[in-house]
Amino acid sequence: VIQGEKFHFQTEVSRLMNIVINSLYKTPEIFLRELISNGSDALDKIRFQALTNASALQTNPNLNVTIAVHKDKRIITITDTGIGMTKEDLQKNLGTIAKSGTSEFLETMSGDKADMDLIGKFGVGFYSVFLVADKVRVTSKNNNDDQYIWESTAVDDFTIAKDPAGNTLGRGTQIAIHLKPDQDQYLDDTRIQQLVTKYSEFINFPIYIRRTKTKTVEAEPVVAKETDKTTDDSEEAQVEDAKEEEPKEKAAPVTITYEEDDLMNTNKPIWIRDPKSVSETEYDEFYSVLSREPGAKSMAYSHFKAEGDNEFKAIMYIPSKAPKDLYQRVDHAHSNVKLYVKRVFITDDSTDFLPRWLGFLKVVVDAEDAPLNVSRETVQSNKSIKSISKHLVKKLFDLLKSMSQDETKYADFIKEYGTALKLGALEDKSNVKKISRLLRYRSSNSENLTSLESYVSRMKKGQKDIFYFTGANVDEIKQSPFVESLLARGYEVLYMDDPVDEIVLSHLGGFENKSFQNVGKSDLKLGDEDHSAETEKELEQKFLPLLDWMHATLLNDVEKVRVSKRLTTSPAALVANDFGWTANMERIMEGQAK
Numbered sequence: 240v241i242q243g244e245k246f247h248f249q250t251e252v253s254r255l256m257n258i259v260i261n262s263l264y265k266t267p268e269i270f271l272r273e274l275i276s277n278g279s280d281a282l283d284k285i286r287f288q289a290l291t292n293a294s295a296l297q298t299n300p301n302l303n304v305t306i307a308v309h310k311d312k313r314i315i316t317i318t319d320t321g322i323g324m325t326k327e328d329l330q331k332n333l334g335t336i337a338k339s340g341t342s343e344f345l346e347t348m349s350g351d352k353a354d355m356d357l358i359g360k361f362g363v364g365f366y367s368v369f370l371v372a373d374k375v376r377v378t379s380k381n382n383n384d385d386q387y388i389w390e391s392t393a394v395d396d397f398t399i400a401k402d403p404a405g406n407t408l409g410r411g412t413q414i415a416i417h418l419k420p421d422q423d424q425y426l427d428d429t430r431i432q433q434l435v436t437k438y439s440e441f442i443n444f445p446i447y448i449r450r451t452k453t454k455t456v457e458a459e460p461v462v463a464k465e466t467d468k469t470t471d472d473s474e475e476a477q478v479e480d481a482k483e484e485e486p487k488e489k490a491a492p493v494t495i496t497y498e499e500d501d502l503m504n505t506n507k508p509i510w511i512r513d514p515k516s517v518s519e520t521e522y523d524e525f526y527s528v529l530s531r532e533p534g535a536k537s538m539a540y541s542h543f544k545a546e547g548d549n550e551f552k553a554i555m556y557i558p559s560k561a562p563k564d565l566y567q568r569v570d571h572a573h574s575n576v577k578l579y580v581k582r583v584f585i586t587d588d589s590t591d592f593l594p595r596w597l598g599f600l601k602v603v604v605d606a607e608d609a610p611l612n613v614s615r616e617t618v619q620s621n622k623s624i625k626s627i628s629k630h631l632v633k634k635l636f637d638l639l640k641s642m643s644q645d646e647t648k649y650a651d652f653i654k655e656y657g658t659a660l661k662l663g664a665l666e667d668k669s670n671v672k673k674i675s676r677l678l679r680y681r682s683s684n685s686e687n688l689t690s691l692e693s694y695v696s697r698m699k700k701g702q703k704d705i706f707y708f709t710g711a712n713v714d715e716i717k718q719s720p721f722v723e724s725l726l727a728r729g730y731e732v733l734y735m736d737d738p739v740d741e742i743v744l745s746h747l748g749g750f751e752n753k754s755f756q757n758v759g760k761s762d763l764k765l766g767d768e769d770h771s772a773e774t775e776k777e778l779e780q781k782f783l784p785l786l787d788w789m790h791a792t793l794l795n796d797v798e799k800v801r802v803s804k805r806l807t808t809s810p811a812a813l814v815a816n817d818f819g820w821t822a823n824m825e826r827i828m829e830g831q832a833k
């Protein structure tokens with residue numbers, strides 16, 4: 240026990256500690272995230288100092304974090320070679336709350352559950368260590384002071400003493416966490432490794448776990464008689480000699496125990512770099528890390544930086560294949576956005592970053608200084624999340640727009656994600672216009688897909704509407720007498736062979752002031768009607784007996800029988816009435832009734 244100078248925690252600190260413990264007791268594991276991120280911050284600081292003063296690193300040229308588990312003593316140590324703290328720093332940083340705003344914030348806390356969730360806005364920070372610790376000892380060495388020890392059991396006060404062992408750290412900070420009796424899980428270094436991977440795999444400095452290992456080696460045999468010694472006295476030679484000459488004296492293998500630091504974070508946070516400096520291979524490799532699918536490829540990606548109030552960097556990938564369960568997972572919360580704050584993982588549990596139809600994207604977002612909470616509820620109501628979300632969606636549209644410059648390639652996107660786009664048209668009101676430009680359809684124009692925009696550019700003089708017809712497949716649509724007659728007159732018809740197409744069109748409402756016309760509806764106006772010939776009325780008079788006979792014969796099946804000028808080669812056609820369902824809609828409704 241080291242006798243140190245006694246200090247009291249600032250009242251706010253005690254309150255903060257209580258709040259942290261009460262609101263985060265369900266996720267004590269975040270202590271490791273917080274301490275590693277503090278280590279990483281401290282390493283950033285000394286590296287920054289070294290830019291103008293290279294000698295700052297002389298006290299220890301290595302920059303890293305090392306975690307060690309001492310099972311027998313029930314202690315975990317986390318050691319960084321960062322900037323370290325002077326005696327004064329220890330007293331101030333680990334005894335008071337320096338951040339402005341925190342005190343006022345604490346004043347407003349009534350102590351109920353919703354308030355508790357707000358706590359993370361101010362960074363959970365160092366005090367989260369008391370989620371798992373009943374005693375903490377911080378040993379720290381800053382270049383401007385001797386090595387000091389800060390120690391506390393979190394009850395009211397802490398002590399600071401000069402380290403009697405001297406300046407053993409060289410430079411940096413070691414946090415020794417004495418675990419509470421019920422926190423044994425953190426004595427298992429595979430559990431620690433799992434947490435480092437979860438929260439800190441992209442920390443920019445090496446993070447090691449110090450492991451005690453054993454290995455079995457062939458013991459050196461008892462050295463043979465002096466007289467046998469040859470002139471070659473290297474180890475191997477001695478062993479060789481001994482083996483050859485006295486095989487019976489071969490000693491049993493011995494087990495040696497040694498310590499080794501295993502590097503935990505080999506993945507690099509490529510998103511923090513300038514996109515120009517990142518190679519295609521690096522993007523590919525990172526994608527397979529992010530998707531946790533070795534060798535997986537992406538179809539396209541966008542790497543960007545957002546500035547302003549909510550500074551963040553992000554990479555967004557479109558996987559080359561749509562996930563199999565993309566449309567099944569509509570009902571349960573699912574997130575494909577990994578949120579980091581300064582390289583430290585915060586959550587991938589928030590479904591608020593992207594609208595549902597963008598569930599296929601794989602995104603990493605790293606916010607510079609977002610007031611983000613660890614708790615899901617708060618993340619969801621967070622303003623900065625909304626702004627990040629808006630930005631992500633905008634970037635996605637930019638990406639799709641540039642992909643659609645090459646229609647052949649874009650067809651691959653439509654093949655995988657056409658249905659997602661349509662879902663977007665149905666659900667995402669604010670983006671429906673943009674989505675309408677990205678949709679592609681089969682058409683009578685060519686075998687290739689067409690956009691609505693290029694359909695409009697090919698419209699005939701006088702044509703007011705966009706013509707389409709629905710059916711179970713393109714062949715069926717092509718054979719329709721309605722389609723046939725329009726084609727004969729030189730109109731282009733869009734082939735809607737997906738059951739949701741018609742519903743999507745009704746959500747779009749129209750495109751560039753043109754409305755959508757199902758060519759199977761009875762009131763179709765082409766815009767080039769032949770006014771010189773007999774009117775439909777006159778024709779109806781002429782054919783009245785035939786119409787009457789047909790109506791009487793088909794009484795149970797049709798509502799009306801009319802003369803039409805729309806048909807060319809087919810003698811008759813069945814049409815839906817203007818307010819009725821088209822044959823296709825009937826098929827959908829029947830399907831749903833089953």
Ligand code: ADP
Binds near residue numbers: 323332364366
């Ligand atoms: P934050 O990291 O948001 O500032 P923390 O509660 O995590 O808040 O840490 C409080 C302060 O203690 C830090 O700002 C830093 O000055 C100091 N500190 C904590 N850990 C270390 C460390 N490993 N090395 C140097 N300073 C540290």
Ligand code: MG
Binds near residue numbers: 276
């Ligand atoms: Mg911190």
